[in-house]
Amino acid sequence: xxxxxxxxxxxxxxxxxxxxxxxxxxxxxxGLTGIVWLHRKLQDAFFxxxxxxxxxxxxxxxxxxxxxAEPRFATAIIDERDLAGLADANDExxxxxxxxxxxxxxxxxxxxxxxxxSEVIKLDLARAxxxxxxxxxxxxRVLNYSGSGIETTFTEGEDxxxxxLVPQMPAAAPGAPASLLVLGALADVVEDQFxxxxxxxxxxxxxxxxxxxxVRLPAVGPNTRLLLAQPFLAxxxxxxxxxxxxxxxxxxxxxxEGSAAWLMAAAAAMxxxxxxxxxAIAPARARATAALAAHRERLAGRRxxxxxxxxxxxPLARFVARELGMVPVEVGTPYLHRAHLAxxxxxxxxxxxxxxxxxxxxxLDRCRALAPDLVVCGLGLANPLEAEGxxxxxxxxxxxxxxxxxxxxxxxxxxxxxPLLRRERLAA
Ligand code: SF4
Numbered sequence: 001x002x003x004x005x006x007x008x009x010x011x012x013x014x015x016x017x018x019x020x021x022x023x024x025x026x027x028x029x030x031g032l033t034g035i036v037w038l039h040r041k042l043q044d045a046f047f048x049x050x051x052x053x054x055x056x057x058x059x060x061x062x063x064x065x066x067x068x069a070e071p072r073f074a075t076a077i078i079d080e081r082d083l084a085g086l087a088d089a090n091d092e093x094x095x096x097x098x099x100x101x102x103x104x105x106x107x108x109x110x111x112x113x114x115x116x117x118s119e120v121i122k123l124d125l126a127r128a129x130x131x132x133x134x135x136x137x138x139x140x141r142v143l144n145y146s147g148s149g150i151e152t153t154f155t156e157g158e159d160x161x162x163x164x165l166v167p168q169m170p171a172a173a174p175g176a177p178a179s180l181l182v183l184g185a186l187a188d189v190v191e192d193q194f195x196x197x198x199x200x201x202x203x204x205x206x207x208x209x210x211x212x213x214x215v216r217l218p219a220v221g222p223n224t225r226l227l228l229a230q231p232f233l234a235x236x237x238x239x240x241x242x243x244x245x246x247x248x249x250x251x252x253x254x255x256x257e258g259s260a261a262w263l264m265a266a267a268a269a270m271x272x273x274x275x276x277x278x279x280a281i282a283p284a285r286a287r288a289t290a291a292l293a294a295h296r297e298r299l300a301g302r303r304x305x306x307x308x309x310x311x312x313x314x315p316l317a318r319f320v321a322r323e324l325g326m327v328p329v330e331v332g333t334p335y336l337h338r339a340h341l342a343x344x345x346x347x348x349x350x351x352x353x354x355x356x357x358x359x360x361x362x363x364l365d366r367c368r369a370l371a372p373d374l375v376v377c378g379l380g381l382a383n384p385l386e387a388e389g390x391x392x393x394x395x396x397x398x399x400x401x402x403x404x405x406x407x408x409x410x411x412x413x414x415x416x417x418x419p420l421l422r423r424e425r426l427a428a
Contacts, residue, residue, distance in 0.1 A: 014348040019336055024359025027380045028309055028334060029058075029396070030149030031157025032115065036063045037400065038161055038210065039072040041185050044108040045214035047073040048100065049147070050093065050125060051115030062396075072107075074100070078117045089123050090131075097132055097142075107140055109214035111161060114146035141168070141215065153334045155232040155310045155399065158185055162209060165217060166239040169209075172221030180206045180270055181218055181245065183237065184230030187402035188212070193284075194253075194405060197263060200280035202272045209236075220245055225269045227262070229253060229404060231344070232311035234337050251343040252315040253404045254412060255323040256288035261343070284406035291410025292323055295417050300325030302420065305367050307377035308332035308358050309395035316376070316398065318347045324413055328352050329370045332363065374419060391419040 032055055035047045049055050056075035063071070076096045078089065093112075101107060110132070112125045125144040132142040145160040146152060152160060162183070172179070180203060182194065191208055198206045207218035222244035226237065231252055241247065250265035251258045260281060267277035304326050306313040313333040320326040331348070332355040338345070355363070360381075367375060368388070375385055375392045382392040393416060403412040 012346040013350055014345045014352050014354060015342070017345070017348075017350070017352070017354055020353070020355040022355060022357045022359040022362065024357075024362065026153070026308070026334075026358040027360050027378050028358070029062075029154040029378065030116075031147035031152030031154065031160060032058060032113065032149075033062055033154050033396075034147065034157030034161060035059060035073050035113065037185055038158060039063075041188075041210050041212065042109070042214040043072075043212050044106065045072065045111060046100070046104065046107040046109070047111045047113055048097070049073065049075040049113045049115055050078065050118040050123060051075050051113075052078055052117045055115045055117070078121065078123075089121060090128060093123075093128055094132065094135075097136075101136060101140055105139075110136075110140055110142045111164070112142065112144040113157075113161075114144065114148055114151075116148045116150050119146070119148050119150055143168070155230070155312075156334075158230070159233045159235045162233065162236040163239045165209070165214065166220070166236060166243065169217045169243070170219045171243075172219040172223060174221075176219070176221060176223050177204065178223045178225060178270060179204065179219075180225050180227060180266055181220065181240070182206060182208045182227050182229050183240070184228060184233055185210055186229055186404055190402045190405050190408065193407055194263075197281055197284065198266070201263065201267050201277040202280070203267065203270050222246075225266070227266050227269075228340060229262075230312075231315055231337070231340055232335075234335075234340065237340070247340075249343060251318065251347060252312075254315050255319040255409050256285050256292060256406060257323055258315065258319060259288065259404070259406050259409070260285050281406070288406035288409035292413050295410070295413035296324050298417050298420065299413070301327065302373040303327045303329045303370070304374045304376065304416070305329050305370060305372040306331045306333075307363065307367075307375065307381060307395070308334045308355070309376075309378050310399050311335060311337075312395075312398060313376070314341050314344045314348065314354075317352065318344050319412070320416060321349050321352070322347060323409075324416065326374075326416070329372050330355060330363075330366060332356070332358065334358070374416065391423050393419050 114125050129142045129144040143164045145164040147157040220243045224245040226245045226247045248269045250262045253259040253262040317328040317331040330353045336356045375390050
């Protein structure tokens with residue numbers, strides 16, 4: 001049974017709100033982008049994209065300075081000979097992997113990441129991963145997942161990667177005590193803060209997926225309680241539930257209120273005394289509330305429009321509405337998972353327009369007609385909208401920046417305040 005958060009009423013907010021569903025042209029990154037944060041998190045893994053020069057450029061520009069270091073990702077380029085069927089792509093892939101592993105003996109887990117070109121030539125990366133695993137075991141495990149723009153958007157790459165890891169997790173011993181597994185990539189600093197809070201609340205040791213190793217994975221079984229730290233992990237959650245784990249119903253840990261409810265839901269599910277848990281988080285919660293106060297003054301009443309990008313849009317809209325007093329005039333998301341977002345939807349102000357998927361021209365028309373004070377959107381839309389006089393915030397920043405937890409609440413609010421402040425200064 002899932003833990004229940006008392007502050008959320010089933011009939012509240014946008015629980016049963018209609019959703020505008022659009023399936024037109026979309027402006028959103030593909031799932032390869034997830035490699036940018038996953039390669040930093042999983043320190044013994046390597047991501048080999050089997051793709052084109054376009055895929056390589058996307059990763060290099062998104063990961064910025066990492067191209068100057070010894071990175072934990074690369075692209076095996078599918079060239080014209082492969083596309084024309086003149087070369088055996090499997091042989092070439094085997095050679096690339098051989099060379100890579102000889103040069104990088106620190107790699108323990110190798111992900112072969114599918115792309116649009118590998119899908120177009122129907123390269124079977126699942127079979128390639130099996131074959132290469134046999135060749136390079138036990139030193140290296142080889143797994144595969146797809147980050148292609150045909151199959152995935154932006155954050156769905158992380159979902160596909162973590163879902164590929166689930167079969168590698170050991171089974172929890174029968175009768176093992178209840179354990180908590182936090183699901184979704186968090187910056188190391190945020191993971192450490194949550195560990196300290198869980199500890200102070202009296203929870204037994206908590207595991208994180210992904211942790212810092214792709215090889216040393218936590219056990220999973222019927223006594224595993226699953227706490228989602230990110231809202232875009234439908235496939236991984238399903239895979240863990242299939243292995244017996246049970247999801248804890250909770251909002252996401254954004255802002256003072258969201259972080260508190262997330263932590264308290266975990267405490268309730270793990271049978272920890274609520275008064276003790278609340279006392280343990282009180283100082284951090286107070287710091288977060290204080291950090292938000294100054295931003296609330298600046299942002300209250302400002303109208304905000306979310307284009308679909310990362311699937312973080314609904315929790316972010318809830319945060320800006322309830323903790324900063326902003327008014328979401330449309331909340332777009334690539335995919336709306338009603339069960340995982342139930343607590344968030346209940347907290348969104350009633351009447352907030354929701355949309356799922358995208359028909360970018362129609363959505364741009366709606367945005368222009370509404371003339372919001374701030375637009376959260378992808379890089380491709382931000383520049384044209386700025387040229388039209390709108391203030392924008394790049395959605396990708398909200399994924400790349402540590403924003404979860406009490407200590408980051410003020411930084412998260414600042415991300416929304418900064419574009420407005422910049423415009424005010426320019427106008428002055
Ligand atoms: Fe472009 Fe597809 Fe490569 Fe993504 S996977 S960079 S959408 S070609």
